[in-house]
Amino acid sequence: MALAASSVIGGVSHNRTINSLSFQLPKHGNIACSNCRIFTASCLAKTAASDVELPNSNPTTAAADSWSEFARNVSGEWDGFGADFSIEGSPIELPESVVPEAYREWEVKVYDWQTQCPTLAQPGENVMTYKNIKLLPTVGCEADAATRYSIDERNIGGVDNKVSAFAYQSSGCYTAVWPVADSGTHEVWELEHCLINPRDKESRVRIIQVVCVNGTKFVLQNIRVFCEQWYGPFRNGDQLGGCAIRDSAFASTAATKASDVVGVWQGQKAVANFYGSGNNLFQELKSNGALKSIRDESNLILLPKQLWCSLKERGSETCSEEVSIALETTVLEGV
Template structure:
């Protein structure tokens, strides 16, 4: 087996002394691209992400990685009788570029026992319209900062497997508040269908087995990452999750933050990382990087 080959492309809103050193040291020489990608780049990006993505989502403690249990009032009584706690919501995300913004509509479905219906029942839906002003994009991956519908400054990441490397194409997303309060929400998703803005809902059986429930599994991310990308140094304060997913969120008193999302996909031997660092209390000085490796 040949050595792992890695490409890490760094983007910067402007040069500054405070940066993600590891990402910079692994960068390939290339012209830096500012946040706020041009229309020509957005057209290609839209073709990569304009789909219905199905999977599961869960919320995790930002420090311990413990999964949040679903509220009892949405869980079928059978699970309580069996003594089973649920941590994953079945989910569907409608994603597209809309003008100068990323449109993402996230639906969570009412949990069921087995396959009780052909289509899922939506429990709730959340719509984000994220301006590209604070966004960086790279081959279906993105990183952004925006204010959500509740008025919270939010940091989001998305890392997506390369075309043709997994069937279906898969991605992992993360959201957390920029002030570090609350949980880190994680989605693991597979490309399911053409964009319908949620007009066609996923089956209540959970859709593709590649993105089955994940939050209850073994927290194996660091082990998987070492196998598929041995030369990559995951920060010591990162949090390992199941299914090869890891994250790191560090927020300082001055409002600066370091935020990372990683996804090691063992079957395709890929390791994907999105990192975003802010120097102060606003987004005027931000470093963003993407890392993608694949072992031959």
């Protein structure tokens, strides 16, 4: 038996259709990661069931073709906005030291970073790299001359690999599990979910749950949300989207309604199985039947952009090592 935690991030559209991505991590030693714990996580985004194709599970060439398509869809310059949220769903203000004096004089609170995420996946091999770049806030339309505040480079695959598990779909969606270097006494993990909007493949959301393992407890520390638009082919962040960005700051906008999340949901799912995969931390999501979920308001954290998050303890349970993605639509009462 092993302790587990169930963590969910989600989004809903007006027709109450959901796309969900979930995964589970194994106990110590079952994957090529010496410090893995068991998690169950899910990630949801607005979409319509007819818009998404679950990948085919035909042999090696199909897998290679799927990765090549994924590489095409995920690579490029992704510009947008990012914000941190507390475990209550409240946006966290940017440090006062980075906010222009004009905002402080006007008593304007700033919650959003303007961001870049140049991403490059190699079509011929399972290697991907990207950078989370935060830009210092500017006043007015000065973003084209913005200064970089921080750069966080992430490497997936190859000799510089830092990821513990990675599951992908040809659409450009993926889930990554990152161990966080921490000088404290507790393990810290980042569970990252990237979801491409199937109706607009130049629009995506990345959600990161920061989870601390405190003894036998899995504690959600904070949530990061990035809303991004594809700005052009990969150029390693050399060019800013600036005022041409097709999105806007979102952290202080209205949160999702609980009534849009609770209820019974069902849909088709695809699965990536890590069990017995040895050192192969890359897995493709493949069609695997139907999924039914029942959600209530318990532990629900409501976020802007039709997103939500929850973390629930699941004690005395043995979990398999898999990732699944599913499209869910609400089930009418009495049906």
